[in-house]
Amino acid sequence: MWRGRLWTLLIAAVLFSGSAVLTAADPPSPPPPPLPRDLPVVRAPVVARPKQPDSLTRTVPRDVADLLAIQKRVGELVKGLSSATVGLRIGNGAGSGVIVSTDGYVLSAAHVTGAPNRRVDVFMADGRRLRGRTLGMNRTLDASVLKIDGKGPFPFRPLARPRDVRTGDWCLALGHPGGFDPRRPPVVRLGRVIRTENRFVQTDCTLVGGDSGGPLFDLAGNVIGIHSRIGAPTSWNFHVPVRAYTESWVRFLDGKAFGRPSRDRKPVLGINGTDHDKGCMVTGVTPNMPAAKAGVKRGDLIVRIDGKPFQGFDSLFNHVQNKKPGDKLKLSIQRSGKPVEITVTLAGGRGP
Amino acid sequence: MSVISLIRSFRPTPLLAVLVVGAVVEAAPPRPLPRDLYKSGSAIRNAFRPIVDGPSRATVAVLVNGRQKALGAIVAADGWVLTKASQVNGINGGAITCRLKDGKTIVAKQVGLHPEHDLAMLKLEATGLPVVMWRTDKDPSVGSLLATCGTGDLPLAVGIVSIRRRRIPHLFGFLGIGFEDFAGGVRISRVMPDSGASRVGLKAGDVITRVAGTTIPRGEELRKQIRKFRPGELLPLRVRRGQVEFDANARLGSPAQHLQIRSIFMNKLGGELSFRRGGFPNAFAHDTVLKPEECGGPLVDLEGRAVGINIAREGRTESHAIPAQVILGLLEDLKSGRQFAAPANRLGSADPPAVPLPR
Numbered sequence: 001m002w003r004g005r006l007w008t009l010l011i012a013a014v015l016f017s018g019s020a021v022l023t024a025a026d027p028p029s030p031p032p033p034p035l036p037r038d039l040p041v042v043r044a045p046v047v048a049r050p051k052q053p054d055s056l057t058r059t060v061p062r063d064v065a066d067l068l069a070i071q072k073r074v075g076e077l078v079k080g081l082s083s084a085t086v087g088l089r090i091g092n093g094a095g096s097g098v099i100v101s102t103d104g105y106v107l108s109a110a111h112v113t114g115a116p117n118r119r120v121d122v123f124m125a126d127g128r129r130l131r132g133r134t135l136g137m138n139r140t141l142d143a144s145v146l147k148i149d150g151k152g153p154f155p156f157r158p159l160a161r162p163r164d165v166r167t168g169d170w171c172l173a174l175g176h177p178g179g180f181d182p183r184r185p186p187v188v189r190l191g192r193v194i195r196t197e198n199r200f201v202q203t204d205c206t207l208v209g210g211d212s213g214g215p216l217f218d219l220a221g222n223v224i225g226i227h228s229r230i231g232a233p234t235s236w237n238f239h240v241p242v243r244a245y246t247e248s249w250v251r252f253l254d255g256k257a258f259g260r261p262s263r264d265r266k267p268v269l270g271i272n273g274t275d276h277d278k279g280c281m282v283t284g285v286t287p288n289m290p291a292a293k294a295g296v297k298r299g300d301l302i303v304r305i306d307g308k309p310f311q312g313f314d315s316l317f318n319h320v321q322n323k324k325p326g327d328k329l330k331l332s333i334q335r336s337g338k339p340v341e342i343t344v345t346l347a348g349g350r351g352p
Numbered sequence: 353m354s355v356i357s358l359i360r361s362f363r364p365t366p367l368l369a370v371l372v373v374g375a376v377v378e379a380a381p382p383r384p385l386p387r388d389l390y391k392s393g394s395a396i397r398n399a400f401r402p403i404v405d406g407p408s409r410a411t412v413a414v415l416v417n418g419r420q421k422a423l424g425a426i427v428a429a430d431g432w433v434l435t436k437a438s439q440v441n442g443i444n445g446g447a448i449t450c451r452l453k454d455g456k457t458i459v460a461k462q463v464g465l466h467p468e469h470d471l472a473m474l475k476l477e478a479t480g481l482p483v484v485m486w487r488t489d490k491d492p493s494v495g496s497l498l499a500t501c502g503t504g505d506l507p508l509a510v511g512i513v514s515i516r517r518r519r520i521p522h523l524f525g526f527l528g529i530g531f532e533d534f535a536g537g538v539r540i541s542r543v544m545p546d547s548g549a550s551r552v553g554l555k556a557g558d559v560i561t562r563v564a565g566t567t568i569p570r571g572e573e574l575r576k577q578i579r580k581f582r583p584g585e586l587l588p589l590r591v592r593r594g595q596v597e598f599d600a601n602a603r604l605g606s607p608a609q610h611l612q613i614r615s616i617f618m619n620k621l622g623g624e625l626s627f628r629r630g631g632f633p634n635a636f637a638h639d640t641v642l643k644p645e646e647c648g649g650p651l652v653d654l655e656g657r658a659v660g661i662n663i664a665r666e667g668r669t670e671s672h673a674i675p676a677q678v679i680l681g682l683l684e685d686l687k688s689g690r691q692f693a694a695p696a697n698r699l700g701s702a703d704p705p706a707v708p709l710p711r
Contacts, residue, residue: 060395060396061396067497
């Protein structure tokens with residue numbers, strides 16, 4: 001019965017990608033017992049990526065043999081990755097997580113776990129329900145850590161070294177889209193790393209509500225990210241980079257809540273679009289956003305940005321990314337076959 | 353090609369409000385991966401070229417009144433094509449034709465139907481057609497690479513098995529009202545635009561007294577009754593408005609049409625979903641991003657063997673396929689023209705007579 005209610009919450013959680021919604025929705029709970037003092041303070045469990053066969057690292061698979069090699073590796077990994085992937089229930093919220101040490105440290109997303117020192121139900125892939133407690137969180141990067149009660153041993157996968165994560169890597173996303181379902185093991189998706197930044201990793205592993213906090217793995221089976229946010233295109237899946245955890249490991253274990261939801265203003269245009277051979281077709285214009293104010297209309301075909309031809313919505317996205325709020329953007333548009341030039345002043349908003 | 357869902361009539365959320373956004377300012381932002389190198393980018397799909405060479409010849413585009421509504425799989429050389437029934441709607445839909453890889457277009461007639469699996473068998477007047485080769489030993493394991501064949505030289509999209517086969521629960525039909533309990537029963541508090549409720553003229557303040565003959569004392573009972581019906585079916589309602597009581601048959605919508613609901617909204621991020629996308633007795637899920645009109649055709653493994661038929665785009669993360677073994681068990685019956693019954697306890701597709709509404 002609780003699944004129905006869960007839905008709305010975890011979706012709100014991802015959409016707002018901050019702890020505010022979940023925290024606000026939590027009923028007042030009795031103060032939890034103090035944290036045990038004997039938690040070991042150690043370095044984040046990070047391992048170097050072993051040398052991979054060329055078939056797994058080629059930019060483009062050369063032949064069917066390369067595809068077979070990728071398939072074989074994924075097949076070998078699935079069971080181990082699934083058993084380290086957990087479903088989480090915290091108050092009325094829910095999401096996913098990944099066990100990264102044999103003694104039961106779990107990485108998740110700040111918008112899933114919320115404040116430190118809260119009780120957590122941890123659902124293992126085999127259906128077992130364990131108890132745990134949230135530790136620290138970084139609100140800025142949407143990172144959090146929790147600990148399963150007891151000493152284990154628990155099935156786990158270590159973190160990859162941040163510098164080993166590269167654009168173009170094949171990757172696997174696991175998690176519980178739609179919330180934990182005891183009749184369904186963690187759901188596996190394949191993709192590639194599209195972008196790596198200090199504050200996020202972007203892939204085309206499709207995510208949805210309930211996946212939040214779940215792991216992104218490389219083909220060595222190490223954790224390279226934690227699911228955090230999505231955008232409209234299926235290639236807009238954003239993950240917390242492992243750096244967020246490795247650089248602040250002790251603060252997480254000390255149960256510190258740090259960072260603020262990002263106030264950085266990112267350049268915003270305010271359109272939806274589909275790819276087009278000649279650029280990008282506008283399929284939607286967000287009211288009161290710069291594109292709408294400047295007169296961009298649904299059905300417009302954008303053929304040049306700042307005078308340069310481009311292909312596809314993502315190229316437009318990338319171009320906007322390299323600008324700042326307040327910057328001007330010149331759009332060359334074909335509207336019902338007629339050329340229209342529109343200059344848009346980008347606004348600022350929250351981004352990935 | 354990624355299709356970005358068109359979002360209208362929806363309250364902007366922080367996520368929506370930043371559809372085009374920027375990243376952290378870095379000294380030299382690393383170059384993002386070019387599109388053709390994405391999982392289903394053209395360069396990656398090109399590696400599947402030899403795999404789909406055979407199966408794409410056994411794939412057809414199924415057109416209704418000249419527009420592609422689905423793909424189909426040629427299952428016998430003398431013109432038998434399996435497809436997704438609800439996309440084609442062969443009984444009261446338009447004229448069906450199938451376009452082969454060589455460009456030839458052939459008129460088709462629906463002969464067999466299995467509503468529960470949502471499969472239809474079409475018959476083409478043709479002989480010597482290439483046929484899909486089935487993989488019959490076992491389902492592909494989780495993580496196996498799969499290619500969705502179109503009629504081109506490259507697969508339409510690729511992905512992996514995400515969840516092994518299981519029963520996919522059916523979706524509830526969507527009436528499109530908000531309601532509240534009051535002393536006299538259940539009162540409509542809100543009618544969503546473009547819903548089945550609004551199309552039969554229901555209004556806020558109307559009282560729902562009966563659904564399919566069952567008296568509705570409370571909202572709980574109303575919800576229970578509605579859940580017995582599926583998207584596309586007619587829900588027989590008895591409604592009281594002031595002193596007047598009348599009957600109304602509201603056509604239930606698919607939740608996909610109702611973006612006001614957050615979970616549905618999120619699942620629609622990334623493209624259109626199939627209207628019929630639940631209630632399959634036996635299907636496995638894969639992560640291939642498909643359009644509704646790209647369902648109905650063969651899904652092949654790295655050896656080019658059909659491991660199933662794509663039956664639905666279910667959400668942002670999942671497409672469903674009916675396993676080859678299940679398909680093989682149905683082929684002869686469907687070819688013989690058998691019309692399997694719709695699942696029990698449903699109204700089916702027979703429309704009750706229209707009832708005039710009071711003014």
